[in-house]
Amino acid sequence: xxxxxxxxxxxxxxxxxxxxxxxxxxxxxxxxxxxxxxxxxxxxxxxxxxxxxxxxxxxxxxxxxxxxxxxxxxxxxxxxxxxxxxxxxxxxxxxxxxxxxxxxxxxxxxxxxxxxxxxxxxxxxxxxxxxxxxxxxxxxxxxxxxxxxxxxxxxxxx
Amino acid sequence: xxxxxxxxxxxxxxxxxxxxxxxxxxxxxxxxxxxxxxxxxxxxxxxxxxxxxxxxxxxxxxxxxxxxxxxxxxxxxxxxxxxxxxxxxxxxxxxxxxxxxxxxxxxxxxxxxxxxxxxxxxxxxxxxxxxxxxxxxxxxxxxxxxxxxxxxxxxxxxxxxxxxxxxxxxxxxxxxxxxxxxxxxxxxxxxxxxxxxxxxxxxxxxxxxxxxxxxxxxxxxxxxxxxxxxxxxxxxxxxxxxxxxxxxxxxxxxxxxxxxxxxxxxxxxxxxxxxxxxxxxxxxxxxx
Numbered sequence: 073x074x075x076x077x078x079x080x081x082x083x084x085x086x087x088x089x090x091x092x093x094x095x096x097x098x099x100x101x102x103x104x105x106x107x108x109x110x111x112x113x114x115x116x117x118x119x120x121x122x123x124x125x126x127x128x129x130x131x132x133x134x135x136x137x138x139x140x141x142x143x144x145x146x147x148x149x150x151x152x153x154x155x156x157x158x159x160x161x162x163x164x165x166x167x168x169x170x171x172x173x174x175x176x177x178x179x180x181x182x183x184x185x186x187x188x189x190x191x192x193x194x195x196x197x198x199x200x201x202x203x204x205x206x207x208x209x210x211x212x213x214x215x216x217x218x219x220x221x222x223x224x225x226x227x228x229x230x
Numbered sequence: 231x232x233x234x235x236x237x238x239x240x241x242x243x244x245x246x247x248x249x250x251x252x253x254x255x256x257x258x259x260x261x262x263x264x265x266x267x268x269x270x271x272x273x274x275x276x277x278x279x280x281x282x283x284x285x286x287x288x289x290x291x292x293x294x295x296x297x298x299x300x301x302x303x304x305x306x307x308x309x310x311x312x313x314x315x316x317x318x319x320x321x322x323x324x325x326x327x328x329x330x331x332x333x334x335x336x337x338x339x340x341x342x343x344x345x346x347x348x349x350x351x352x353x354x355x356x357x358x359x360x361x362x363x364x365x366x367x368x369x370x371x372x373x374x375x376x377x378x379x380x381x382x383x384x385x386x387x388x389x390x391x392x393x394x395x396x397x398x399x400x401x402x403x404x405x406x407x408x409x410x411x412x413x414x415x416x417x418x419x420x421x422x423x424x425x426x427x428x429x430x431x432x433x434x435x436x437x438x439x440x441x442x443x444x445x446x447x448x449x450x451x452x453x454x455x456x457x458x459x460x461x462x463x464x465x466x467x468x469x470x471x472x473x474x475x476x477x478x479x480x481x482x483x484x485x486x487x488x489x490x491x492x493x494x495x496x497x498x499x500x501x502x503x504x505x506x507x508x509x510x511x512x513x514x515x516x517x518x
Binding site for chain 1 (some may be wrong): 264269270272273274275276277278285313342343361362363364365366377403404405406417418420422425426429432434435437441442444445513
């Protein structure tokens with residue numbers, strides 16, 4: 073349950089520290105390796121100026137320790153930014169209650185946080201994922217080549 | 231008296247009349263409000279604010295009222311129509327008559343998930359998706375999730391949930407340690423390989439629109455939730471001394487105060503109290 077515990081901590085705004093965020097990112101890498109069949113489809117697209125993560129799996133956030141708790145005023149680097157099955161998926165930390173913002177080809181994929189720290193998205197409303205990256209990839213698995221609806225995102229995000 | 235039947239027992243005429251009423255509700259534009267309402271009231275328990283439709287004890291009474299309003303809308307079109315239920319512990323295959331071309335239509339095709347048969351196929355011109363998670367105009371399904379196959383819940387799994395004598399427990403959310411009948415049926419205790427449990431897994435098994443925030447775009451949504459509603463009826467029969475919980479409004483210092491609706495507090499968007507929905511018999515009966 074360590075992933076779940078890390079996620080639960082990350083869910084509390086006051087606890088959204090650099091350490092917690094790195095934990096979330098780390099579990100994303102683990103999850104990526106665990107999902108059979110997706111690795112071949114994974115084409116990492118590292119954002120310029122960002123250090124490559126372990127094994128180059130995902131683009132990780134800024135230098136460790138650069139953002140203490142409450143220091144979320146600067147523009148946040150991407151949590152991940154990759155092309156997955158032909159779609160560009162990006163994740164960012166977000167000051168809102170979900171803690172993360174996800175886009176698919178630039179369109180917002182509304183996400184919600186569960187009490188155990190996992191996420192559900194509008195594309196997968198009945199299946200939670202423990203990391204933002206897994207949430208984004210699973211959404212692409214479902215929507216295929218279809219474009220996310222801006223009108224729906226607007227209604228859904230209360 | 232309105233009688234809801236198992237979909238497998240409908241006559242051919244009853245199947246056709248249900249389908250035609252749904253299509254007419256779509257044509258009139260009144261179907262979309264159900265898609266919107268469902269998306270709007272899907273609040274999650276890791277966020278702040280009131281939860282009413284999911285991850286909360288009102289999961290059962292909220293959906294009872296939701297299906298009932300839908301049924302009444304259909305009856306304005308055809309008074310003989312009621313919402314049938316789909317017992318997915320029995321009709322658990324893609325070959326079930328549920329998915330035949332005179333009823334729900336079949337699976338989505340491989341390339342884009344588009345449903346190609348039945349009254350709700352896009353090619354028929356009567357079921358355009360106007361309000362979905364994506365801009366796709368056609369209904370989609372992905373029955374059984376073939377890339378990572380899952381099975382519908384079994385009778386044994388359902389019976390295990392029905393055996394739970396407590397309706398719901400604090401903190402009234404979706405966490406795996408929130409024990410009780412409601413959370414077990416909803417199915418948030420996560421098993422990704424199984425596709426979740428019970429209610430959630432049925433959404434996953436159908437795939438396509440059924441797994442997103444716009445799940446009522448697939449008319450099978452109503453047959454699934456009519457069975458969820460019947461499951462609540464069966465639980466009440468099995469546990470006549472157990473009632474809806476929380477029975478009284480939570481104390482102001484309870485972290486869930488203002489987030490969970492007790493028996494006699496109004497449920498948005500209709501301001502109906504859960505207690506008004508405890509007994510289905512004033513509204514309809516089930517033929518089992």
